[in-house]
Amino acid sequence: MLTAEWTHKLPFIQSTSPAKRAAALIIRTLDRMPEVEKGKFSIVDFCSGGGGPVPVIEKLVNAHRLARNQHPIPFLLTDIQPHLDAWMAASARSANLSFIPQPVDATNPPVAVISSASPTAASDPNAEFAPDSRVFRLYCLAFHHFDDAMARKTLKSSIETSDGFAIIELQDRRIGSLVLMLLDFFLMFAVTPLWFRHDGLHMLFTFVLPVLPFIQAFDGFVSSLRTRTFGEVMALVDEACPEGEREGAVRTFDPEGREVIKVTKGDWVFEGEREMHTWPLGFMNSIVGRRIR
Secondary structure, eight states: OHHHHHHSOOTTTOSSOHHHHHHHHHHHHHHTOGGGGTSOEEEEESSOTTOTTHHHHHHHHHHHHHHTTOOOOOEEEOOSSOOHHHHHHHHTTOTTEEEOOSOOOTTSOOGGGSOTTSHHHHHOTTGGGSOSOEEEEEEESOGGGSOHHHHHHHHHHHHHHOSEEEEEESOOSSHHHHHHHHHHHHHHHHHHHHHSTTOHHHHIIIIISTHHHHHHHHHHHHHHHHOOOHHHHHHHHHHHOOSSOEEEEEEEEOTTOOEEEEEEETTEEEEEEEEEEETTTEEEEEEEEEEOO
């Protein structure tokens, strides 16, 4: 159900699907990274689970690039517990989607997903086996699962071994988001006949034994409570990478009305964005980091 909510557009209350908003964010970010067009570049999704929205996001990003006569960017699915059956099925439908079959720890990634331009790549004893590619990390609805200690290690690893990263969440701790998560219980009764009418078990555990609506609403509510603000993530960045002074923050609105907070720290620039995905209470919150030197 969660993947379906990412990839479908709800009539009247959504102007586009959350997956399309996430793809647009990635496209905007890639446009600000000139190194993307200068050599090999890949996007590595961490904590992929069963794949989530990434197969759809990959198609949207690369369709946009194809329309602009730009080369496609390979996406890789990874997880500490690989979901190989789901990943093989997804990657079979796209030449630009693949996966790493071995467990991948976001705090200590293997050399296969370390950027060739990162300081870590040069010192890694297995550097000769590393792909000659820059790396952008992706965390779709995943970062809130980390406790503070794990989040610090993940941010440190992202900064030391990649050229950029994006943390994308569809919820936050504001009252409106919490209310929306509770309303998700009732939403499932409306969308299940549309999206899962041929799935007997899904219909059973929605309408006869409403276990799935409860799990969905409860998980969303807890996820909202665990989602960090831009300021809280930046505090973790400061703790994980104390070198370099933080400059900013500058709060602005882009031409399309998105709220953007920008901070520069050392060789990196960090941007937090917030835009509505579901009227009137649902907002996509993203934190993007880019290496600028």
